Amino acid sequence: MIRFRADPGGDQFYALKTFRADGSAAITPIWLAPVGSGWFGYTPARSWKVRRIERNPQIELAPCQFDGTPLSEWRRGRAGILPTRLRGEATRALRRKYGRKFDVFALTLALGRPRRHGGPAVGLAIRLDGETPEPNPAGRRPSALEPAPADTPPRPDGPSRRGPRRGGPSPLDVAVFLDELLLLAAYAVGGARSVDGPVAGVLLAFALPIGAGLVWGRWLAPRARHRLGRTGALAVKLTLFTAAAGLLAATGLSPWAIAFWAGSLPLVIASERRR
Missing domain, CATH: 1.20.1440 (de novo design (two linked rop proteins))
Structure with a gap:
């Protein structure tokens, strides 16, 4: 079975195959960053691939060239839209892998938000078939792709989980x-x-x-x-x-x-x- 390289210097582009309502496939090149046993992406909320994923989470994935030409066999998996409170995990993972190129990409998405197929950016979570969640070492917060332990309380949204800021303004x-x-x-x-x-x-x-x-x-x-x-x-x-x-x-x-x-x-x- 082909395994994608999961290090920050790994594959740069991935062909994401999503499926229309009539069952035909649509292929889109996308940036992805590894997180745990899954992958995170970043894309406009009104893009066609987001609509197709919301209708049918089944996807196929392969490393590809810039134009979307696959470089290896396709692997099947499932994709979903990250909740807003977890989108920061996706941006941090992508920034670690792609550096300043991702900042330019995020700015381009922000400037293109008024477009018909633009909108606010959303995070994508992808898990390939056959990949099992990695063990969760003690003290490490589970990623958005990993199930939280039963005794783990839900994470609050926003910066409130860090507690009040101490001291006055500098x-x-x-x-x-x-x-x-x-x-x-x-x-x-x-x-x-x-x-x-x-x-x-x-x-x-x-x-x-x-x-x-x-x-x-x-x-x-x-x-x-x-x-x-x-x-x-x-x-x-x-x-x-x-x-x-x-x-x-x-x-x-x-x-x-x-x-x-x-x-x-x-x-x-x-x-x-x-x-």
Whole structure:
């Protein structure tokens, strides 16, 4: 029986064969990372393969080339959609295997969310036939693909399982928070000064900070449901701060723009390095 390489330097692409309602097969190349005795993937929620898996969890899998051409025999298995609270396991496993390439991929999925077949990203869990769950050493938390022991209490969602945070905010926390407020203020001031007429100025003074806040809350906030990885978050933050500084400079506030950008850059980098 062919066994896939389960190390981080193993196969890069996998052909995932899912089945339509009429029984015909559809093959999609996908990234997968090994976790325990199974595999995790990451894909848009409205993609066709997700719909086919929800209707029929039977799948076949094989290592493949970039275009989906299989490189070995197909192996049968079952696939399912991970609960939202377990999606972090999939992203961590994929980031360990693919590194920054996965961060770029996750950012691409986030930007393509409005597409018809986009939507929020979901995690895929795949177990191949004949694979048995690995033993669970004492003290190791079972993965999403492994059954939890009967005496294991259910894991709570979100960061609450880590308990309350001790101590007050650090000086860096305060500086980063104030810098984020300055970001919104920069968009408001730049928007108000970028057009003629009080009505249009007021509208832009509200619209630009709201837009920046929506982006921040969606992909950058600590408790965002679709929070980007470190590389993706750093790229988006630098884009937001650079755009705000450019808006200030374009409206005749170049000294303020330079000071704002020079002060924000080290704070953005420091906040992401601390994650």
